[in-house]
Amino acid sequence: MNRLYHYPLSPFSRKVRLSLAEKRIEVELVEERFWEQDADFLRRNPAGKVPVLKMGNRLMAESSAICEYLEETHPTPSLLPSDADGRYEVRRLVAWFDDKFNSEVTNKLMGERVFRKIMGTGYPDSANVKAGSKAIKYHLDYMHWLLDQRRWLAGNELSLADFAAAAHLSCLDYVSDVDWNRSVIVKDWYAKIKSRPAFRSILADQISGFPQPSHYSDLDF
Amino acid sequence: MNRLYHYPLSPFSRKVRLSLAEKRIEVELVEERFWEQDADFLRRNPAGKVPVLKMGNRLMAESSAICEYLEETHPTPSLLPSDADGRYEVRRLVAWFDDKFNSEVTNKLMGERVFRKIMGTGYPDSANVKAGSKAIKYHLDYMHWLLDQRRWLAGNELSLADFAAAAHLSCLDYVSDVDWNRSVIVKDWYAKIKSRPAFRSILADQISGFPQPSHYSDLDF
Incomplete structure (x- = not known):
């Protein structure tokens, strides 16, 4: 296994x-x-x-x-396009979320509000929380701009880029740190991802000390 | 162009x-x-x-x-093996250097000693410098362990993993932060990389305010 x-x-x-x-x-x-x-x-x-x-x-x-x-x-179903240009765009966006979004948003919000408590490393640093809350707005706007031109983040097919973005956003959503009202386009994208069978196990996650908020697993959030 | x-x-x-x-x-x-x-x-x-x-x-x-x-x-010459297992190992090590080595060593040493001066953001934080100087030893030992079993870092062929590692180490070497006496095996590996034509432009780099030390471009360092 x-x-x-x-x-x-x-x-x-x-x-x-x-x-x-x-x-x-x-x-x-x-x-x-x-x-x-x-x-x-x-x-x-x-x-x-x-x-x-x-x-x-x-x-x-x-x-x-x-x-x-x-x-x-395991190439089927594919999460990377078949052409080099398309593959580049997916990898660029995976790096965008795993590097830039992670350091500007996830580390600042989850790191301060969740991991400090879980790891027992003291109180949240409010300057970091504030910086993360500000930065997520720019990132949601960037996603809006991308999704205004494409069905999925890196093009017209679902890809690893969507999973990288949804992985970060779903963690933040567990602690209610995503303002889904900022963009209908981004919210629709997340609703599409959220309703995929692959997402079910993530919607069932429960973290001790952090009760799951009701909107988190709701497909009509 | x-x-x-x-x-x-x-x-x-x-x-x-x-x-x-x-x-x-x-x-x-x-x-x-x-x-x-x-x-x-x-x-x-x-x-x-x-x-x-x-x-x-x-x-x-x-x-x-x-x-x-x-x-x-531009697949020739190739910097990734042709089998999935080999490609995985190259990508794992590229991520090792670009993520772990970068945050534990490069950011701490170059970030404090070089970029603070260039960017004008104040004096080096000596705790970071100390942590970076300590961490590089473990990383050199890890490289020694890998190179004791393989001709190059990710296997028996030169790959992107070697270039990722050499990219970080050559920056640190420019400010004399690498103790090449720690491992003959690692030193030999770096000598092989350094003598490649592809490395020439990097050995010619000059950074204003930071004179190039004599060992930096010396192939018999």
């Missing part, structure tokens, strides 16, 4: 969960309190991060490298 | 420069003071980062997405 060591509110774990589910690759989920840097966990991944995917005897880390591997070994 | 907007001491720019040079794709280098967030630059890349590659009318950002694009459109 394949196994994914993950943390429910890790966007990088969620991106891999979405890829696996979309490709109907069955996997047992094992929750990993990665910040405790348990010796067994560090043996599985010396980088000390989630997700880690175990397929057969193979242990794999780094979410984007895993997603590319899944794409190459 | 292709054009690369870059900064000489940006490891992400260097990784793309190495890929371009190895594939003999000619490019005009344009130095970009990316932290000034000039309006023209932000039009080229709304993420406000270097490198940005202009090929024909196409503007491309995100170093790893660019490198994958170059690999697909």
Whole structure:
């Protein structure tokens, strides 16, 4: 049985969960309190991060490298276009969300409001929370601009870029940090993603100490 | 003519420069003071980062997405293996250096000692410098462990993983932050990379306010 060591509110774990589910690759989920840097966990991944995917005897880390591997070994349904230009655009946007959005928004909001509490590293830094709340607006506007020209974020087909974005936004939505009223276009995009079977396991996530808000799993949010 | 907007001491720019040079794709280098967030630059890349590659009318950002694009459109010489397992390992290590090494070492040492001075953002934070100096040892040891089993970092062929690692280490070497005596194996690997024609432009870099140390471009360092 394949196994994914993950943390429910890790966007990088969620991106891999979405890829696996979309490709109907069955996997047992094992929750990993990665910040405790348990010796067994560090043996599985010396980088000390989630997700880690175990397929057969193979242990794999780094979410984007895993997603590319899944794409190459399980190409149907495809999450990357077949042409180099299209593939570039998907990879650019995956990096946009996993690097820029993550450092400007996810780390600032989730990092301060959720992970400090879970990890026991003190009170939220309000300057970071404020900066994250401001930055998410620009990112939602950028998504609006993209989705105004395309059916999905990187083009007319669903791709890894949509899963990367939805992975971050769904974590933030769990703590009610997304203003869905900012753009009808972005809200419609998220409603489409949310209603996919691949998203079900993510909508069922429960994090102790953080009760799931009612809109989170509601398809008519 | 292709054009690369870059900064000489940006490891992400260097990784793309190495890929371009190895594939003999000619490019005009344009130095970009990316932290000034000039309006023209932000039009080229709304993420406000270097490198940005202009090929024909196409503007491309995100170093790893660019490198994958170059690999697909200019496959010879190849910087990614042909099998999925080998490609996974290259991508895992590129992410290791561009994410983990970058945040634990490059940002801490270059960020504090070089970019603070260039950008005029105050004095180095000595706690960060100390943490970076400590972390680089573990990373050099990890490279030693990998290179003890393989000719190159990700396997027996030169790959993007070597260029990602060499991009970070060469920036740190410019400010004499790499202890090459820690591992003969790692030093030999760097000597092999350094002597490639693709590395020449990087060894010729000069940064105003930071004179190039004599060992930096010496192939017998």
